[in-house]
Amino acid sequence: MVETLAQGADGAAFLEAAAALLGPKGFITDPETVAPWLTDWRGRFTGRALALAAPANTGEVAALVRLCAAHHIPIVPQGGNSGMSGGATPDESGHAIILSLRRMNAIRAVDTATRSATCEAGVILQVLHEAAAARGLRFPLSLGGKGSATVGGLISTNAGGTQVLRHGSMRALVLGLEAVLPDGQVFDQLVPLKKDNRGFDLKQVLIGSEGTMGIVTAATLKLEPAIAAREVLWAGTEDLFKARELLLLAQRLTGPALEGFEVMPQHSLDAVRAYLPGARAPLEQDHAWHVLIELVADADGAERLPDLAQRLLEEAFETGLIADATMAPNETQAEAFWTLRETISPAERAIGPAMQHDISVPVEKMPAFVEEAVPLFETQWPGTQAICFGHLGDGNIHFHVIAPPGADRASWEAGDGKAISRQVHDMVTAWGGSISAEHGIGQLKRDELDRLGDPAALAILRAVKHALDPLGLMNPGKLV
Structure with missing residues (x-):
């Protein structure tokens, strides 16, 4: 149920002022329209909300946050609503608004000279991938939910993915940041600087804070040259210790070409084959563990990549690290290998x-x-x-x-x-x-973090939270 009317005159005054600020497209109280955004992606948490706010720009976000502060209205920021921990779902009180960033979906610039993209928080990850590719570049973070995950959500949760091994998580890929703080001020550090010693790196306070310290509205992100060639390998091995040795070998032989290294047991591969119509095992025999390796190169290294992949497999066989292996002969097969990996979670859930x-x-x-x-x-x-x-x-x-x-x-x-x-x-x-x-x-995992987290680290988190958000209105009940 969506609670569409705040209690008392002050609540009614907030609803009226917010509607006037954002207009009918930006402030929605219709229960049927709001209902899909009240439950998290996994279906574990469902809450209520006064309304769904969808500002069109940073100025509107700032004005709305100031209005919420004046009326003590909690705010639950929401990107693609594809998170796994219930971080974008309101509680059951019905006192909060959901603040959706989906209308703020402009890619402001893709700069080939600096290899960077400046985009708003509502940009879908797959759209960013396509925009970078059109300029001969790429954003080196990918995950299964790329068709729904947003830039703001990825930053707020410090998302990882399959390319962290080489490129790091979102913390390493955010060059600059724009955000609205709990008092409505706009924090503007979109322009990246190679060297800046003016105190703390404040954008890192917001990255991974899950909307509890402020609302990310835009970011400048690091891009890489487009991939000119890739080799995707599938190997079978008897245990994870040998898989670990294979990883070290791959790092030594291939260096920065190594972009992905995933492991899965035979059980997971069997589950995917039972779940996914037409799925085929890459190797003829079963193995205790399977390893998926991706090597990539830009134009300068493309010609050498097949030999590099072949050398890796030959040495892995010679040293007894793998029992069998294959290389994807084309892009279709390479994508089929990755589909096996990315389907593990739904396949396991189906069991x-x-x-x-x-x-x-x-x-x-x-x-x-x-x-x-x-x-x-x-x-x-x-x-x-x-x-x-x-x-x-x-x-x-x-x-x-x-x-x-x-x-x-x-x-x-x-x-x-x-x-x-x-x-x-x-x-x-x-x-x-x-x-x-x-x-x-x-x-x-909030209660578990409270139970198991380092007391000193938790004290710092709470002190920063209180300093920035003394009213406790930013995504209450999450993280800290």
């Missing part, structure tokens, strides 16, 4: 209820962590299956614990599932890792 954990440990510890964690959880929770896959190169593990066959989703998730997640987070923390590697904290 039944599961507790899905987006975690990281130090890169060098990932094989040992998986070797210890999988049998531990399957033994302590009989009937479950523990599945690990993900970005071996950056230590980000997707750790799924699938419920026993026939388990009722709601009761299992609320009982054993909740206990399993708590235990996973305890183990990750003990190993020096993070309970959230790339999907944010949101409301899903």
Whole structure:
């Protein structure tokens, strides 16, 4: 249910003023129109809202934020609503507005000389990819939700993806930032400087803050030369320790050409083949672990790339790191390999209820962590299956614990599932890792962060939050 009328004269005054500020396209109270944006992408959280606000520019965002501050109206910023932690969903009080940035979708500039793009927060990631490609460049961050994820959402959650190994997460790709602060001031540092020692790097306070410190309205992003050639390899190996050695070999032999290095167990490949019509295994035999490797080159290195890929496979065979391997013969097959990887999550969900954990440990510890964690959880929770896959190169593990066959989703998730997640987070923390590697904290992991986070780090987060947002109106109930 959408609550469309604030209580009391002051609430009515806010609704009237906001409608006058943004107009009928920018301030919506119609329940049917607002309803789809009240539930998160996973369907785990549903809230209520006074209205959906959709400003057309930064000036309107700033004016709306000042209006909300004057009337003490909480704000829940929302990009593509494709987050995994409920960070863009309002609570059930109905007191907040959803602030959508989807109308602010202009790419202001693509500069080939500086290899940068300046775009508004509502720009869809795939649209940015296409705009960069039209100028012979690329934005080197990609993920499965590129058709709905927005630039603002990616920045607010410090999103990663499959290319973090080479290019880093959004923190490394944001050159400049524009945002509206909780008091309505506009923070404008869109113009990037190579050297700037005027105190803190303030844009980093906003990157990854999930809308709790301010609202990202635009950014200047780092671009790279377009890919002129790529080689996509698929290999089978007997354990993650050998996969780790293969990663080190690839880094030594191929250097900056190595862009992606993903691992998955045979179970995940089988799940994808059962789920995806026409999906075929790249290798003839089953293997305990499968490795997907992508090497890329710009025009200067394109000619040497096939030999580089061949040399990598030859040395991997000679040293016993892999049992079998293949190289995609064309782009169609290369995309088919990546489709197998990107379909793991929906394929695993189709099997039944599961507790899905987006975690990281130090890169060098990932094989040992998986070797210890999988049998531990399957033994302590009989009937479950523990599945690990993900970005071996950056230590980000997707750790799924699938419920026993026939388990009722709601009761299992609320009982054993909740206990399993708590235990996973305890183990990750003990190993020096993070309970959230790339999907944010949101409301899903807020209590766990409070329970397990470093007290000094949490104190700093809360102090900064209070200093910037003393009224607590920016995305309340999320992160801190």
